[in-house]
Amino acid sequence: MPELRADARRNRDELLDVARQVIREEGVDASLRDIARRAGVGIGTLYRHFPTREALLGAIIGDGVRRLSARAADLSATRAPGEALEEWLTDLARRIGPYRGLPGTMLELVWDLEAGDKDLRVTCGDMMDAGRRLLARAQADHAVRPDATFDDVFTAVAAISGIAHKSGPDTAGRVLAVYLDGLRSAGAVRSRG
């Protein structure tokens, strides 16, 4: 990646800064024109830096996502398997929840192989691999029902974290807690006995 010209770098940073705030307030469907306006640049400039809405989204959350990957490794080394997984999932929810509509976008990214910015997919892929390992470890430790797949768990947590913007973080937290309880329960074996 070649060096950016000074003004380009400035504009890019300002755009990201503004976008982060606006998207938190108005959601992932916020007006891009408005973001450009508030950042003091033309609409063309925004589109040159971020050719698609998803590219912008990716740039916004990329940092947090990478942090999440790192956190997984850390938790895995310092906590009991079950605890590590729960802590990580809670962290995941806390990170994507504040951006209104982002959980939905991430789900589409996960389930729709077509859609999605390439870079974002890779970054998210890393994070999900990290989560996958946490789940496997928790299952090996019998801390989590064995029939749960990571895709399901991730989907659930993303969906639940989306609640935060409609009913407040408290509700989202309680719902997530109930889901995690369900994850702990034996589950699967019910049909057998």
Add this chain to the structure above:
Amino acid sequence: MPELRADARRNRDELLDVARQVIREEGVDASLRDIARRAGVGIGTLYRHFPTREALLGAIIGDGVRRLSARAADLSATRAPGEALEEWLTDLARRIGPYRGLPGTMLELVWDLEAGDKDLRVTCGDMMDAGRRLLARAQADHAVRPDATFDDVFTAVAAISGIAHKSGPDTAGRVLAVYLDGLRSAGAVRSRG
């Protein structure tokens, strides 16, 4: 409510019919112009019959929502309390899941006292009261953790049902099953909030 003129009645029915299909395919944000076009009426006609998008949504799901209220009474009379609740929640998810974006809209209706068509609020209110009674009965029977509130449970089920359109109904079903397991577990006794 005065009788509708013959052409008005026809147009209204056709609009509802088309809207149901289009919204299932394209989601709650589908183009209203497009719906009017497909129904063979002008955009003005659509807006006269359904002054807001929510009014249209309300008319579309009103029937299903009323059915859900009735179902609650039926289940309450014929099933064990815990089973009745689970059956009803599953039904709820199956009903709102197919309309892309509807779960989100319903959550806003529930949590945002400002937004929302009045009639729809009343109809949904009835349905939620019915659900509330099912939950209370299940809790009295110790089939469901006592610390769960109906608003939380409803929110959770709505959020989970929204998964269906991104990852398919199977995933949504499994996630819901895990959540319901969590609802069954004793839960409550956790110190941290």
Add this chain to the structure above:
DNA sequence: ACAATAAACGGAGCGGTGCTCCGTAAGCAA
């Protein structure tokens, strides 16, 4: 210091949207 050049900028313009408003057409009762 000053050109030359490559890079980045900004916004007009296109086709779409939600929603309003009002002149026109159509149903209905006499």
Add this chain to the structure above:
DNA sequence: TTGCTTACGGAGCACCGCTCCGTTTATTGT
């Protein structure tokens, strides 16, 4: 048939996403 009332339809406004291209600016070589 006449006349009244109801309902229709689409032009029009402000906004949107996104593209395209003439203009401006930063950088680099001399």
